[in-house]
Each structure stands twice: as structure tokens, then as C-alpha cells.
Amino acid sequence: MYKIPANTLFMGKRLIYMPECHSTNDEASKLIGAGGEVNGTIMITDKQVAGKGQRGNRWEAAPAKNLTFSIVITPTRFSAINQAYLTMVVSLGIHDWLSRTLQQKKVYIKWPNDVLVADRKVCGILIENHITGNFISHAIVGIGLNINQETFQAPLAVSLKMLTGKAFNLQNCFEQVVACIESRYLMLEQNEFVLIKAEYLERLYWIGEPHYFISAGKRFSGIITGTDESGRLVIDVNGTSKTFDVKEVSFVR
The missing domain is CATH 3.30.930.10 (Bira Bifunctional Protein; Domain 2)
Known part of the structure; x- marks a missing residue:
């Protein structure tokens, strides 16, 4: 109670x-x-x-x-x-x-x-x-x-x-x-x-640090730079900013 x-x-x-x-x-x-x-x-x-x-x-x-x-x-x-x-x-x-x-x-x-x-x-x-x-x-x-x-x-x-x-x-x-x-x-x-x-x-985990992620079954290296206006994750991948929704990317630890 x-x-x-x-x-x-x-x-x-x-x-x-x-x-x-x-x-x-x-x-x-x-x-x-x-x-x-x-x-x-x-x-x-x-x-x-x-x-x-x-x-x-x-x-x-x-x-x-x-x-x-x-x-x-x-x-x-x-x-x-x-x-x-x-x-x-x-x-x-x-x-x-x-x-x-x-x-x-x-x-x-x-x-x-x-x-x-x-x-x-x-x-x-x-x-x-x-x-x-x-x-x-x-x-x-x-x-x-x-x-x-x-x-x-x-x-x-x-x-x-x-x-x-x-x-x-x-x-x-x-x-x-x-x-x-x-x-x-x-x-x-x-x-x-x-x-x-x-x-x-x-307070965001991994922001500004190089780490590995998986999207569409492929592993890649990138750096989290923030979130966009819709709350999607923004990752810098080889100098290109890419956005990901909740089910589109996972963290590799």
C-alpha cells in the first residue's frame, strides 16, 4: 500500500x-x-x-x-x-x-x-x-x-x-x-x-564519444551529437549526420 x-x-x-x-x-x-x-x-x-x-x-x-x-x-x-x-x-x-x-x-x-x-x-x-x-x-x-x-x-x-x-x-x-x-x-x-x-x-549516454551501433543489421562506428526536433537520435557517421528513430538503431557494448 x-x-x-x-x-x-x-x-x-x-x-x-x-x-x-x-x-x-x-x-x-x-x-x-x-x-x-x-x-x-x-x-x-x-x-x-x-x-x-x-x-x-x-x-x-x-x-x-x-x-x-x-x-x-x-x-x-x-x-x-x-x-x-x-x-x-x-x-x-x-x-x-x-x-x-x-x-x-x-x-x-x-x-x-x-x-x-x-x-x-x-x-x-x-x-x-x-x-x-x-x-x-x-x-x-x-x-x-x-x-x-x-x-x-x-x-x-x-x-x-x-x-x-x-x-x-x-x-x-x-x-x-x-x-x-x-x-x-x-x-x-x-x-x-x-x-x-x-x-x-x-546527461546523454555516449554523447560526443566514438562508439559502435547497429542499424538495419549492419554494424557501424559513429559519434552521437544530439537529437533532432522530433527527438530522433543524431549520429555523426564519417562526417555525415544521420538520424535514427527508436527501433532503427541499437547500441553495441
């Missing part, structure tokens, strides 16, 4: 706790379909049996060990062409909290919205935007944050407990991370697009 965050303006003020569910994003979608959405509503569960990840992957989370929740957002006339900025502010909010919690460890955002510590994935984000006309009518922000789990099938997954050797209070973590996300989201409501993107790029 989770309590309503005391330190937010609107996120989590309506909190729906489910001991177990298929997917918090799916439950949020049902809520919206029934006309029951309220801006900032959070659906949270202890056990998610079919959590969603990027690229159609499943999210691995042991019951009652991690944070698995979805935030329903209904932006005020937020143009669909700027939807990449929602990904940025959510990623930045989680990055802010992790950086404060893990002060001696380097935290990065791996494009488009995974969060890594020591080259290992500690958080995954899946945002489902619903567009009406030229605007986002609502968005479902699904978050999986590894807190106290000690083993994973995925070789590059890691939790806060694995990184620090200590257990964390899930309620405290929940309240703190939601407050950080809300703080960043309010920047979006104030149209601070230039600052948001600059801070996102400052």
Missing part, C-alpha cells in the same frame, strides 16, 4: 494502488477510456505480471521489491510536435533523484529514456501519447525503477540495493522521485524547451 505524496502539487494526488495487475499502463488506459482520468493520477502496483518496456520488451520486476507505476498526464494545449520533450523531462526528473540518492556514482540517460548507473540499467520509461488534432490530449508515463531487487535475468540490469548494498524504503523513494518528475514537468508547462534539451543532452 502506498500513500499520496505530500510534497507534490498535483502528481499522485489521486493514487490508485493495486496489489497486482497486468500492466499499470494498461490500467491507466482503461481509466482514461472510462472517462476517469485526472491530471497527475498515478496507478501503482507491487506486482506487475506483464510490464511493458521499449521495443515491445517485457519489464522484469520482482514483486514488492521495486517501483512500478504509471502517471496520467493531461497537458494544457501541448503541441504533438513537441512530444519528445515529455520524454526528456521525465528522464531528467528520474536522473535528478538518482543523482541525489547515489551521490558518488555517475548517472546517465540512454537515448531515448533509459536511465543507467555504471553502464547498467536501473530505470526504464515507456510513454504512450494520445494525440487529438495537433495536440496531446493525454499521456501515460510508465516507469519501472529497480530499487531492492538483488538478481535479474537481464545481464545489464541493476538496482539501488545492488549498487549501494543497502535496502531502501519504497514509499520514501516513490514520494521523492514523483516530486522530481513533477518539478521537471512544470518546466515543460512553462515552455522552457531550450533549457530542457540542453540539460537532457548534458
Whole structure:
């Protein structure tokens, strides 16, 4: 059972706790379909049996060990062409909290919205935007944050407990991370697009470094230089800038 965050303006003020569910994003979608959405509503569960990840992957989370929740957002006339900025502010909010919690460890955002510590994935984000006309009518922000789990099938997954050797209070973590996300989201409501993107790029994994990638089954070397106006990854390949969408490129480590 989770309590309503005391330190937010609107996120989590309506909190729906489910001991177990298929997917918090799916439950949020049902809520919206029934006309029951309220801006900032959070659906949270202890056990998610079919959590969603990027690229159609499943999210691995042991019951009652991690944070698995979805935030329903209904932006005020937020143009669909700027939807990449929602990904940025959510990623930045989680990055802010992790950086404060893990002060001696380097935290990065791996494009488009995974969060890594020591080259290992500690958080995954899946945002489902619903567009009406030229605007986002609502968005479902699904978050999986590894807190106290000690083993994973995925070789590059890691939790806060694995990184620090200590257990964390899930309620405290929940309240703190939601407050950080809300703080960043309010920047979006104030149209601070230039600052948001600059801070996102400052924290971007592999930016400005030569690395290998795979696209269309071919391995190539390139340097990440940033993202374009649609949020696609920009990689310099032998002096030519190429853009890639989420399913068009993968990182080689």
C-alpha cells in the first residue's frame, strides 16, 4: 500500500494502488477510456505480471521489491510536435533523484529514456501519447525503477540495493522521485524547451564519444551529437549526420 505524496502539487494526488495487475499502463488506459482520468493520477502496483518496456520488451520486476507505476498526464494545449520533450523531462526528473540518492556514482540517460548507473540499467520509461488534432490530449508515463531487487535475468540490469548494498524504503523513494518528475514537468508547462534539451543532452549516454551501433543489421562506428526536433537520435557517421528513430538503431557494448 502506498500513500499520496505530500510534497507534490498535483502528481499522485489521486493514487490508485493495486496489489497486482497486468500492466499499470494498461490500467491507466482503461481509466482514461472510462472517462476517469485526472491530471497527475498515478496507478501503482507491487506486482506487475506483464510490464511493458521499449521495443515491445517485457519489464522484469520482482514483486514488492521495486517501483512500478504509471502517471496520467493531461497537458494544457501541448503541441504533438513537441512530444519528445515529455520524454526528456521525465528522464531528467528520474536522473535528478538518482543523482541525489547515489551521490558518488555517475548517472546517465540512454537515448531515448533509459536511465543507467555504471553502464547498467536501473530505470526504464515507456510513454504512450494520445494525440487529438495537433495536440496531446493525454499521456501515460510508465516507469519501472529497480530499487531492492538483488538478481535479474537481464545481464545489464541493476538496482539501488545492488549498487549501494543497502535496502531502501519504497514509499520514501516513490514520494521523492514523483516530486522530481513533477518539478521537471512544470518546466515543460512553462515552455522552457531550450533549457530542457540542453540539460537532457548534458546527461546523454555516449554523447560526443566514438562508439559502435547497429542499424538495419549492419554494424557501424559513429559519434552521437544530439537529437533532432522530433527527438530522433543524431549520429555523426564519417562526417555525415544521420538520424535514427527508436527501433532503427541499437547500441553495441
